[in-house]
C-alpha cells in the first residue's frame with residue numbers, strides 16, 4: 001500500500017468512541033492506539049526499533065506511559081495490553097505468537113504478563129514500516145494521528161512529547177560518552193522547565209539502565225510488567241551543588257534507600273561498601289533490614305568507568321552522612 005492509503009487507515013483506526021468515557025480532548029475517542037503508534041515512531045527515530053518486529057518492551061511501555069501521563073487527565077489509568085493486540089483489527093498490524101501459543105492469540109489480554117506470555121510481538125506491513133523509518137513520511141504519519149485524535153488545543157503538547165522523547169534520548173546518550181564528560185558540565189544558571197525536563201529524564205534513563213533497575217545499596221530489583229520500576233536515579237552530590245549529571249555522580253536507589261541516602265542515614269565507603277549511620281540503631285521505627293546492609297558491597301554498573309566517583313562519595317560522607 002502507498003503512503004496515501006496508510007494515511008487514510010490512520011484516520012480510521014478502530015477506537016472506542018464511547019462519549020461517556022472519552023472527552024473532547026481526544027475527539028471523544030480512546031487515544032490508546034494513536035499513543036502506541038506515536039511511541040513506536042519515537043523508538044524508530046531513536047534507533048531503538050530497527051527491524052519490523054515490535055516487542056512490548058520496557059522502552060515502548062515507558063514511552064507510551066509518557067504520552068498518557070502528559071496528555072490525559074490526572075488519575076486516568078491505562079496499560080499496553082489494551083492497544084497492543086487490538087491494533088490487529090486495523091489491518092496493517094500482525095501479532096506474532098510465542099511457540100505453542102499459535103491458537104491462543106486474541107485481542108483481549110488482561111495483563112502485560114499474559115500478553116508477553118502469549119505474544120512475542122507484532123509485525124507491521126513492510127511498506128508501512130519503511131514509511132515509518134523515513135523521517136519525512138514518518139512526520140506525515142505522525143501529523144495525521146495528532147490532527148485526527150487530539151483537540152487543537154493539545155496538539156502542540158502531543159507533538160512536543162515526541163520532541164521531548166528524542167531530546168531525552170540524545171541527552172542520555174551524551175551522558176554515556178566519556179569523551180563528552182569534560183565539556184558542557186559547567187554551572188547552569190537559567191535553566192528552562194523544558195531543559196530541566198530533558199535533563200531529569202535523561203539522567204534517570206541513563207542511571208536506571210546502567211544499574212539495570214537494581215538498587216545500588218540493598219540490591220532490590222522490581223520491575224512491574226506495566227513498566228514501573230522501584231528505583232529512582234539519585235545524585236550523589238546534589239545537582240544544585242554540582243551541576244553534574246555524569247553517571248559517576250549517580251546511583252539507582254530504591255525509594256527507601258534514596259530517602260535514607262538523602263537524609264544521611266546511609267552512605268558508601270572508599271571500598272564501595274554500604275555505611276549505615278549509628279542513628280539507625282537507636283531509631284526503633286527504622287526498618288531493621290537497613291542495618292543488615294552494613295559493610296556489604298554495593299551493586300555497581302558492569303563497566304568500572306561508570307562507577308560512582310570517589311570524590312563524590314567523599315563529598316556525601318563529609319556533608320550528608322550522619323556518623
Ligand SMILES: [Zn+2]
Nearest residue numbers: 215218254257
Ligand atoms: Zn534499596
